[in-house]
Amino acid sequence: MKTLIIVDAQNDFMPGGALEVEDGDAIVSVINRVLPQFDLIVATQDWHPKNHSSFASNHEGKKPFEKIELNGNEQILWPDHCVQGSPGAEFHSGLHTHPVEAVFRKGIDPNIDSYSGFYDNAHKKTTGLAGYLKEKGAHELWFCGLAADICVYFTLLDALREGFGAHLLLDAVRPLNATDFEKQKSELREKGVDLTEATGLR
Ligand code: VGL
Numbered sequence: 001m002k003t004l005i006i007v008d009a010q011n012d013f014m015p016g017g018a019l020e021v022e023d024g025d026a027i028v029s030v031i032n033r034v035l036p037q038f039d040l041i042v043a044t045q046d047w048h049p050k051n052h053s054s055f056a057s058n059h060e061g062k063k064p065f066e067k068i069e070l071n072g073n074e075q076i077l078w079p080d081h082c083v084q085g086s087p088g089a090e091f092h093s094g095l096h097t098h099p100v101e102a103v104f105r106k107g108i109d110p111n112i113d114s115y116s117g118f119y120d121n122a123h124k125k126t127t128g129l130a131g132y133l134k135e136k137g138a139h140e141l142w143f144c145g146l147a148a149d150i151c152v153y154f155t156l157l158d159a160l161r162e163g164f165g166a167h168l169l170l171d172a173v174r175p176l177n178a179t180d181f182e183k184q185k186s187e188l189r190e191k192g193v194d195l196t197e198a199t200g201l202r
């Protein structure tokens with residue numbers, strides 16, 4: 001069963017959004033085109049309360065992209081983004097979401113961030129995604145979405161840990177930091193991720 005995981009294809013990560021990824025909206029038509037090739041399609045959605053501790057605005061004197069220590073973990077502080085119920089938290093309006101069977105929301109606990117679609121950043125709480133996929137009989141997962149070097153990357157690492165076969169659709173992701181993503185691509189390849197393209201997938 002071919003399974004597609006669409007990571008955080010939300011307005012706030014698109015150009016003009018609160019935490020915009022350069023050229024992020026270019027992934028939408030690429031994803032739409034390959035949807036019919038998948039047997040199961042799941043999406044993740046970054047879904048923060050206003051008081052989320054990953055927002056610089058919730059730390060006196062701190063600015064976005066500064067790093068702090070939060071409950072023993074390093075935390076990059078972000079601009080307010082993907083606030084529950086806000087337009088920025090919605091999926092890009094051009095994305096064909098009808099075939100998406102389930103949406104897994106993450107980053108809801110105000111005290112901890114959650115880059116991966118599977119676990120929070122301290123790996124303490126599951127979103128239920130791994131169990132859902134296993135119960136569905138999914139073994140091979142294809143990944144797309146935003147941002148390539150943050151939430152897609154950490155979701156991929158957890159997919160490997162959970163024993164799934166992982167494929168990364170390079171033309172259906174865009175990074176916040178291109179230099180970081182170049183290094184991560186080599187790491188992911190070494191760990192067994194298949195780096196491929198949606199264009200030409202069959
Ligand atoms: C993301 C930073 C903060 C992402 C989410 O989806 O890549 N990045 N929250």
Ligand code: ZN
Binds near residue numbers: 046048081082107
């Ligand atoms: Zn977030």
